[in-house]
Amino acid sequence: MNSFDYCNPVRIVFGEGEIARLSDLIPKGSKIMITSGGGSIFKNGIWDQVKSALAGYDIVEFKGIEPNPQYSTLMKAVDLAKKEKIDFLLAVGGGSVLDGTKFISVAAKYQGEDPWDIVEKGAKVNEAIPLGSVITLPATGSEMNCLAVVSRKEQEKKLPFGNPLIFPKFSIIDPAVTFSLPERQVSNGIVDTFVHVMEQYMTHPVNTPLQDRQAEGLILALMEEAAKLKADPNDYQVRANIFWMATWALNGWLNVGNVQCWATHMIGHELTAQTGTDHGRTLALVLPALWNHKRKEKGDKLVQFGQRVFGITGSDRDSIVDQTIAATKAFFASVGIVPSRKEYGITDEICRKVAKYIGDRGKLGDLKNIGEKEVYEILQLCD
Amino acid sequence: MNSFDYCNPVRIVFGEGEIARLSDLIPKGSKIMITSGGGSIFKNGIWDQVKSALAGYDIVEFKGIEPNPQYSTLMKAVDLAKKEKIDFLLAVGGGSVLDGTKFISVAAKYQGEDPWDIVEKGAKVNEAIPLGSVITLPATGSEMNCLAVVSRKEQEKKLPFGNPLIFPKFSIIDPAVTFSLPERQVSNGIVDTFVHVMEQYMTHPVNTPLQDRQAEGLILALMEEAAKLKADPNDYQVRANIFWMATWALNGWLNVGNVQCWATHMIGHELTAQTGTDHGRTLALVLPALWNHKRKEKGDKLVQFGQRVFGITGSDRDSIVDQTIAATKAFFASVGIVPSRKEYGITDEICRKVAKYIGDRGKLGDLKNIGEKEVYEILQLCD
Numbered sequence: 001m002n003s004f005d006y007c008n009p010v011r012i013v014f015g016e017g018e019i020a021r022l023s024d025l026i027p028k029g030s031k032i033m034i035t036s037g038g039g040s041i042f043k044n045g046i047w048d049q050v051k052s053a054l055a056g057y058d059i060v061e062f063k064g065i066e067p068n069p070q071y072s073t074l075m076k077a078v079d080l081a082k083k084e085k086i087d088f089l090l091a092v093g094g095g096s097v098l099d100g101t102k103f104i105s106v107a108a109k110y111q112g113e114d115p116w117d118i119v120e121k122g123a124k125v126n127e128a129i130p131l132g133s134v135i136t137l138p139a140t141g142s143e144m145n146c147l148a149v150v151s152r153k154e155q156e157k158k159l160p161f162g163n164p165l166i167f168p169k170f171s172i173i174d175p176a177v178t179f180s181l182p183e184r185q186v187s188n189g190i191v192d193t194f195v196h197v198m199e200q201y202m203t204h205p206v207n208t209p210l211q212d213r214q215a216e217g218l219i220l221a222l223m224e225e226a227a228k229l230k231a232d233p234n235d236y237q238v239r240a241n242i243f244w245m246a247t248w249a250l251n252g253w254l255n256v257g258n259v260q261c262w263a264t265h266m267i268g269h270e271l272t273a274q275t276g277t278d279h280g281r282t283l284a285l286v287l288p289a290l291w292n293h294k295r296k297e298k299g300d301k302l303v304q305f306g307q308r309v310f311g312i313t314g315s316d317r318d319s320i321v322d323q324t325i326a327a328t329k330a331f332f333a334s335v336g337i338v339p340s341r342k343e344y345g346i347t348d349e350i351c352r353k354v355a356k357y358i359g360d361r362g363k364l365g366d367l368k369n370i371g372e373k374e375v376y377e378i379l380q381l382c383d
Numbered sequence: 384m385n386s387f388d389y390c391n392p393v394r395i396v397f398g399e400g401e402i403a404r405l406s407d408l409i410p411k412g413s414k415i416m417i418t419s420g421g422g423s424i425f426k427n428g429i430w431d432q433v434k435s436a437l438a439g440y441d442i443v444e445f446k447g448i449e450p451n452p453q454y455s456t457l458m459k460a461v462d463l464a465k466k467e468k469i470d471f472l473l474a475v476g477g478g479s480v481l482d483g484t485k486f487i488s489v490a491a492k493y494q495g496e497d498p499w500d501i502v503e504k505g506a507k508v509n510e511a512i513p514l515g516s517v518i519t520l521p522a523t524g525s526e527m528n529c530l531a532v533v534s535r536k537e538q539e540k541k542l543p544f545g546n547p548l549i550f551p552k553f554s555i556i557d558p559a560v561t562f563s564l565p566e567r568q569v570s571n572g573i574v575d576t577f578v579h580v581m582e583q584y585m586t587h588p589v590n591t592p593l594q595d596r597q598a599e600g601l602i603l604a605l606m607e608e609a610a611k612l613k614a615d616p617n618d619y620q621v622r623a624n625i626f627w628m629a630t631w632a633l634n635g636w637l638n639v640g641n642v643q644c645w646a647t648h649m650i651g652h653e654l655t656a657q658t659g660t661d662h663g664r665t666l667a668l669v670l671p672a673l674w675n676h677k678r679k680e681k682g683d684k685l686v687q688f689g690q691r692v693f694g695i696t697g698s699d700r701d702s703i704v705d706q707t708i709a710a711t712k713a714f715f716a717s718v719g720i721v722p723s724r725k726e727y728g729i730t731d732e733i734c735r736k737v738a739k740y741i742g743d744r745g746k747l748g749d750l751k752n753i754g755e756k757e758v759y760e761i762l763q764l765c766d
Contacts, residue, residue: 221593
């Protein structure tokens, strides 16, 4: 295990009906900007719950943060937040709304010329508008971390950034709000959760037996609950368990003292930036190919994962690795995701472009050995 | 899964040599009271590291906090902290030193008549002297929670209390400091960790598949590392893994949304208060007997634990439960703890006294059905 320095101060308020507690969580007298996405919260009753909980607060609304939140949209929100002298941001929606709001919170207080520098150049920020969330989609884990991913279409960029200032002060997770989600988003969220865990697990080994068991345990539970969800999409307990797993997968509890990969996400982000393919689907496409390509250096973990999670037996390591990759694809298929490069419109030209773009920014992976050549090779191995 | 409200803001600084970072963690200009125990830190080099890291700070020392920290001792520290106008407390030692310091932190700011009321009557406190820790013993998990257990000998009491004000601002965990620990304390700590996990797992089921897998994963890893420690007590990685497990076992990550038992601990505390037996040893004595007594209501979890952790097969539930209890005792024995009521001086008179004392305070357990009669029966089932 490596040395580490860890702190996660996010307060999680979890359970059905907990949106009603918003006024306990946001300082009295705050002027709040509520950010939201494409409008589903206005149809499924979430907005009514939020408004009713915040009766008496001075509220400004900012709607229309899109999936893969765009810099241009977010800068409009930044202007509004400055103009209205907002002192609390409340994101109501999925990971894109929350990630976008995290950007707004630091961009609105940024002293430099262009807030995009916070994302692309790691420019220093000293202050942020405090933020909270009512998270409506189990997927990103953004509700309990200090990470965000934002996009800049005109530059074909989708980039992550992190800063302790963007930890939400609180996140309300009401699993009942997920009943109205389209099946496609639920499936994407399950794959996203799976891959978040794997980015922190499927690396070269650094002697982390506890973290390994926790990652494997999360996947075992996720597979069980995903099967139950298929059998009964209206089971509150299953919805609750899956949401908590999504949060757990990216709140830092799995990676303390560990190394991390994140190459699948970085390649996936670029494929989304180029083709608009759902995030979860690009991950399902890239992960098995990347494991296949890096089967030597990830071999110990691939074998351990196959044995402990899928119960694969035998002594031939290559065969165990093949079976582990096949079982992972089968799990993705079981939640309805059978990825296809062709179907997603990922041409050879796009593969070359993505590879070059990533290669120009440096090497990926826990061993920093995935550059332009390797990204192109991995994309060739995709289905 | 139940609804929950969770926040744990403790910063963990983990790794060899990290004591040197103390001055980054304590506000400049603070007047610090350093609390410690029986003196081992003055022999093993920890004190020198602390003093060197805090050169330039105004420091007051309070030594001699004993195992099962005593109210009378702690009140002397409270008086000193008030007299010296201390504005930061640094506990350097094991769980007893840290728990005692947590009491000092709130007692020194308590406005009521007798600070013992905070412990026994849950008296309200609004303020505390901020505290940090250099934790030297993997066992209590006190380094990353807002709980403490303190004793009052003259009243034969050993009681827990909790308050968000007593979360340490930080805890430094340097696994290398554990090399000098006596084997007995290391064994006690391993059993304490095991039982902390079980108090949050071995309950009636409330549909917590993720939390279950995490608890089972921790025990699987703990058993593996305990065996490695026996083979090579000088392996830093094993020491690091065991320390992180001890912290993990009681930082709240396992019990969110779950129910908890804690009857083993409450009975164990009273046995320690009566006989002075080590905390870890009273737990090893009581846990198997309590499982045996509550084999019906804990049956689903006992079977699941036996199957998933010990690999017990077969279909006879009673037999699986018996084997699970036997395998747990065998694990305790493997780290050198074979508990004995007789050896620990637990007479029938003490059993009756402990049972009555607990019964008078109310019922224990996740189902609140362990009263005087049941405690006495459980003690009769002990080895």
